[in-house]
Amino acid sequence: MKGTVGELGEFGLIRELTARISDAPAVRLGPGDDAAVVAAPDRRVVATTDILVEGRHFRRDWSTAYDVGRKAAAQNLADVAAMGASPTALLLGLVVPAELSATWPLELMDGIRDECRAAGAGVAGGDVVRGATITVSITALGDLRHREPVTRSGARPGDVVAVNGWLGWSAAGYAVLARGFRSPRAFVEAHRRPEPPYAAGPLAAELGATSMTDVSDGLLADLGHIARASHVRINLRSAALDVPAQMSDIGNAVGVDPLEWVLTGGEDHAIVATFPPHTKLPARWRRIGEVLPPTAPPAVTVDDALWDRAGGWDHFNTPEEAL
Amino acid sequence: MKGTVGELGEFGLIRELTARISDAPAVRLGPGDDAAVVAAPDRRVVATTDILVEGRHFRRDWSTAYDVGRKAAAQNLADVAAMGASPTALLLGLVVPAELSATWPLELMDGIRDECRAAGAGVAGGDVVRGATITVSITALGDLRHREPVTRSGARPGDVVAVNGWLGWSAAGYAVLARGFRSPRAFVEAHRRPEPPYAAGPLAAELGATSMTDVSDGLLADLGHIARASHVRINLRSAALDVPAQMSDIGNAVGVDPLEWVLTGGEDHAIVATFPPHTKLPARWRRIGEVLPPTAPPAVTVDDALWDRAGGWDHFNTPEEAL
Numbered sequence: 344m345k346g347t348v349g350e351l352g353e354f355g356l357i358r359e360l361t362a363r364i365s366d367a368p369a370v371r372l373g374p375g376d377d378a379a380v381v382a383a384p385d386r387r388v389v390a391t392t393d394i395l396v397e398g399r400h401f402r403r404d405w406s407t408a409y410d411v412g413r414k415a416a417a418q419n420l421a422d423v424a425a426m427g428a429s430p431t432a433l434l435l436g437l438v439v440p441a442e443l444s445a446t447w448p449l450e451l452m453d454g455i456r457d458e459c460r461a462a463g464a465g466v467a468g469g470d471v472v473r474g475a476t477i478t479v480s481i482t483a484l485g486d487l488r489h490r491e492p493v494t495r496s497g498a499r500p501g502d503v504v505a506v507n508g509w510l511g512w513s514a515a516g517y518a519v520l521a522r523g524f525r526s527p528r529a530f531v532e533a534h535r536r537p538e539p540p541y542a543a544g545p546l547a548a549e550l551g552a553t554s555m556t557d558v559s560d561g562l563l564a565d566l567g568h569i570a571r572a573s574h575v576r577i578n579l580r581s582a583a584l585d586v587p588a589q590m591s592d593i594g595n596a597v598g599v600d601p602l603e604w605v606l607t608g609g610e611d612h613a614i615v616a617t618f619p620p621h622t623k624l625p626a627r628w629r630r631i632g633e634v635l636p637p638t639a640p641p642a643v644t645v646d647d648a649l650w651d652r653a654g655g656w657d658h659f660n661t662p663e664e665a666l
Numbered sequence: 667m668k669g670t671v672g673e674l675g676e677f678g679l680i681r682e683l684t685a686r687i688s689d690a691p692a693v694r695l696g697p698g699d700d701a702a703v704v705a706a707p708d709r710r711v712v713a714t715t716d717i718l719v720e721g722r723h724f725r726r727d728w729s730t731a732y733d734v735g736r737k738a739a740a741q742n743l744a745d746v747a748a749m750g751a752s753p754t755a756l757l758l759g760l761v762v763p764a765e766l767s768a769t770w771p772l773e774l775m776d777g778i779r780d781e782c783r784a785a786g787a788g789v790a791g792g793d794v795v796r797g798a799t800i801t802v803s804i805t806a807l808g809d810l811r812h813r814e815p816v817t818r819s820g821a822r823p824g825d826v827v828a829v830n831g832w833l834g835w836s837a838a839g840y841a842v843l844a845r846g847f848r849s850p851r852a853f854v855e856a857h858r859r860p861e862p863p864y865a866a867g868p869l870a871a872e873l874g875a876t877s878m879t880d881v882s883d884g885l886l887a888d889l890g891h892i893a894r895a896s897h898v899r900i901n902l903r904s905a906a907l908d909v910p911a912q913m914s915d916i917g918n919a920v921g922v923d924p925l926e927w928v929l930t931g932g933e934d935h936a937i938v939a940t941f942p943p944h945t946k947l948p949a950r951w952r953r954i955g956e957v958l959p960p961t962a963p964p965a966v967t968v969d970d971a972l973w974d975r976a977g978g979w980d981h982f983n984t985p986e987e988a989l
Binding site for chain 2: 371372375376377378379380381382383384385386387388389390391392393394395396399400422423425426428432434435436437438467468469470472473474475476478480482483484485487492494495496555556557572
């Protein structure tokens, strides 16, 4: 696609964006009418929204439009999965400057579509307007399949804490990029394009998870949400937290304890949940700690101590906090 | 609320925004978790999203934050109603500059909440981030109550065209404001705060409407969407289009044929629909035209002629076009 968004025109842009969407089973009526119609077989729909602004949530010199699309979709679809629901559909609100190359929003849509496909969802509709700053607003919907939603407030003393997915990889990749490097690729890729374990959310609900969230702000911060909502303390065992050798190498190179990335790095969208004590956890779930009776803050400890290194507790006040 | 958004902090802002939300029957799980849960008794959910940017879609010197909130919510909730669905819930994505007065987003939320209440819906969740330009992204959800969605594509030759709600009032109010005046108030108010006839959408579906849309881009433009999607021509009778005396006075004062506002003015969010010929229309539905076999473009005529005055056909290429 040659030329700018302004040259293509907004009608033309909408036509091109719509042409890139593929069918999805849950999308009964897609773009082109006043509203979309999405299947909600459970008679309830799970819904979440995030808004991303260029310069604050993504950088065009660090990530391709395709990767921004995948990541923006992933963070919303992971929120749906973290309720124990299966993602069904996504809606996109997009602000683009007239002088932006038309390929950018089209590749963004390709990324959104492919991430939706990975999660089993489809693009149901959206809105495109002109504005000075690229802004991507995504709303994701999901279906609970007749299970109760798994909230942040159900953890009970005695429960085990387990995680499924990557921890600290995006943060390590960010540390690499921030220093002007482009490798190791696995970590840079993890920062550009997280891979949330979508199926883990509904599976955990099926297994009787008592509380659940996705790790978007960092493991300590997100478990802090659970601990406060559930009125419990959570203690993590550092020996159970996997620090890959290559992550340690990056830590040595940039002078950061890699455990900090694992504990405080967000954006990998791992799924962390609490389970009744004797739950048999399937492959890829790692036990990383336990739920204890409440104490005065802090609500989350590591090896029974406060994690107080830089960054450890700053993420509570995050702009991505759900409304 | 004193101080700026930056002084209140984003965590504080979220707390204040959430405190302003009231319960709604369809919102089973509101803000504060990874995602909301909204009732969808029909087993399908109607969903639509719009994104509004300051300077392009609203002006802070013309509209209060409260009015921006009501209007932003109204345009999405009207889209839900125009499918024949009853609005159930709304999600908000909000970008605010740190230096913005904290009262602005709070009054915006009051407006969104009150418009939701008028439509029978509730605020289910959202996201707030900092950025240079105030941007309001809204996603509205609705329930079809076991009726099929009324799309734009079902109009048949012989059907009657009828409208419920206001036409041209917002455009007349805009003309007044653009010339620096603040009255007549009724029209200025109509521009600042549309009053879509939410109940008219589900009622039209119940009555067997064959196609329906809300008038967001202008009557001719929106009926053009129906005519093209349904492969028909639509002819309006100008004598049936109500031009209030006060609107004629404004037209005289500013040198505009007020029929142009009625035919091409958007943002009042009237509901326009086509019905089988002998449908008995209830109060507040006005017959304004008929559906005819297709012709070469233009697809919409007024008194069997092309409406070719300035503005008459420019709105097709609108930024608010659904994706």
